[in-house]
Amino acid sequence: MKIGLFGFGKAGKAVASVILQNKEHSLQWIYRKTNRLNSRDAAEFFGIESNDPGHFYSEKKQDIEELLEEHPVDAIIDFSSQEGIYAYGESAAKKNIKIISAISHYSDKEIKFLHKLAQKAIVFWSPNITLGINYLLYASTFLKKIAPSVDIEIVEEHFKDKKGVSGTAIRIADVLDVKDEKINTIRAGGIVGKHEVIFGFPFQTVRLIHESISRDAFGNGALFAAEHLINKKPGFYKFEDLLQPYFKV
Known part of the structure; x- marks a missing residue:
């Protein structure tokens, strides 16, 4: 699965590292507000051996519509901010890209927006994705x-x-x-x-x-969600929707 990542704070860095080391998935890019790392790729940043592109792109130099057109992905994992969904949500849903959000807090406004996007695409939200x-x-x-x-x-x-x-x-x-x-x-x-x-x-x-012993747990949880959303229909999903089949007696 080709993955794009929003957010490169402490959790975002851990998630990027986990994806880079997973041979079943490919980190295509990381989208950030700043352009400080635009000349580098994530594997070089972490010192990890990986064939993933993992390029850094900045909203100051690259429009999200252009990015999704030139570097398409199957899923976007979001560890950015409460407002981040507005930056890419409509564009991702239009292209049927899975949205996997791990934002801790959303207001009623953002939750309503997520449900709107879920009418067209697969939208998953978990305040804690471990x-x-x-x-x-x-x-x-x-x-x-x-x-x-x-x-x-x-x-x-x-x-x-x-x-x-x-x-x-x-x-x-x-x-x-x-x-x-x-x-x-x-x-x-x-x-x-x-x-x-x-x-x-x-x-x-x-x-x-x-x-949580390490923030890498967020990466494992995000990939678990991505893998279990592959055959889902457009809609709004939470972690319990993915776990429920395992708890049937």
Whole structure:
């Protein structure tokens, strides 16, 4: 699968590295706001042996319509920003390019726009695209069904400079139908990401914990999504839609 990448921050870099080392997929390009890396390619940047083009392109020098025309891809993986979808969404949907978004927070406006794009193309969104956290979500849902009146607390830990409440924690709260006040936030050092769901019973406690050891987990999750969207019809998909077949008894 030919892949284009939006966003080259900490998570975007990790995702690019994972794609470059995967022989089943090819990183065609990385689209950025700045043009500082335009003369280089991603494999050279990371010092990785790869035949992927992985060229850097800047919105200052290359229009997205031209880029998609000259360097077509099967899927776009987005680790840019909340507003990034507006830069490429319409163009990608028009060309039936799969949109795989891993943006932590979207407002109702962006979510509405994603659903609009999904009328024409495959659109996937996961606030946390790691496989492990989505397994945790599934397990939490099952436990809540067994004990609907159980006390639930959510703890999320991230690196010191991360702003706002974790989008993943908000997603967990939504799925379990608990209020946002039940989310406890910790910011310290360089914690990549840790989420814990505590189920408090009268005489026992169950804790489900997921911890990201490396941001490479985002890359593995993004490729999992890309591979499981290959034969899907246009529509709006979440991670649970891809995992559901594996949980059938």
